[in-house]
Amino acid sequence: MTPWLLGTHALTAADWLQLFGHFLMLSLLAIGGAMTTAADMQRYVVGERGWLGDTGFGDAIALAQAAPGPNVLFVAVLGFDIAGLLGALVTMLGTLLPSSVLTLHATRWGESRRDSRAVRAFTSGMAPLTLGLLLATAWLLYAPAAAQPGSWALVGVTLVLMLRTRLGPLVPIAIGAVAGALGWVG
Numbered sequence: 001m002t003p004w005l006l007g008t009h010a011l012t013a014a015d016w017l018q019l020f021g022h023f024l025m026l027s028l029l030a031i032g033g034a035m036t037t038a039a040d041m042q043r044y045v046v047g048e049r050g051w052l053g054d055t056g057f058g059d060a061i062a063l064a065q066a067a068p069g070p071n072v073l074f075v076a077v078l079g080f081d082i083a084g085l086l087g088a089l090v091t092m093l094g095t096l097l098p099s100s101v102l103t104l105h106a107t108r109w110g111e112s113r114r115d116s117r118a119v120r121a122f123t124s125g126m127a128p129l130t131l132g133l134l135l136a137t138a139w140l141l142y143a144p145a146a147a148q149p150g151s152w153a154l155v156g157v158t159l160v161l162m163l164r165t166r167l168g169p170l171v172p173i174a175i176g177a178v179a180g181a182l183g184w185v186g
Contacts, residue, residue, distance in 0.1 A: 009051055011083050016090060019082070023075065023094030028102065032130030034072040034095055038137040041078060051082045054144060061141065072096070150185040 011019070022044050026037040038061065045051045052060070060081050064074030072095060079091030113119050145151040158172040179185045 009083055011087075016083075016086075019079075019087070020090045020094045023079075023091045024098055027095045027097070027099040030095070030099060031126055032133055034075055035137055036130060036133030038074070039133075039140045041075075042140055045078060045082060052078070056081055058141060058144065145185060148185055150179065154179055154185055 023041075026040060027034075029040075030037045042054075042057050046054055046057050057078070060077040061074045064077045065071065067073060072092075075095045076088040076092050079087035079089070081087075083090070110119050110123075142151070142155070154176055157175065161167050161172050162169070176185070
């Protein structure tokens with residue numbers, strides 16, 4: 001078969017099942033979206049399995065985030081980079097199937113009990129969990145550039161802009177793009 005269909009890695013049946021199972025499990029932990037589990041995806045596909053390198057992992061996320069559409073697209077790009085079109089299908093099914101079914105049922109159940117103390121406590125408790133998962137992902141994506149002093153300045157400028165102004169996120173993204181193009185950060 002062609003590389004675009006099966007990718008560059010020859011996965012065994014056990015590999016396919018493990019890939020699907022891992023993304024299926026992460027789907028159930030993706031409180032706040034699939035991006036919150038990127039740190040564990042990186043640990044699995046880069047550190048444990050060696051299917052991608054750190055740069056390839058970061059590039060897959062950057063490519064998917066630059067494209068219009070939902071944030072979960074990076075899962076398909078990771079799957080494609082690992083094992084072609086079938087890899088994209090397996091990772092997306094693993095990611096979307098359980099969370100979609102669980103969300104459908106939990107939303108219906110929670111909506112009928114939205115005024116209960118337990119449902120209010122649960123939804124209040126999800127905010128710090130989601131924030132922690134997003135911070136872990138942010139650190140993972142930032143770590144390769146952390147050694148460069150210019151990158152710390154860029155993070156500081158971004159924080160000040162986002163906390164002190166009403167500017168949209170495209171402004172710091174544009175500043176980061178210009179700084180990268182000029183070689184100030186990399």
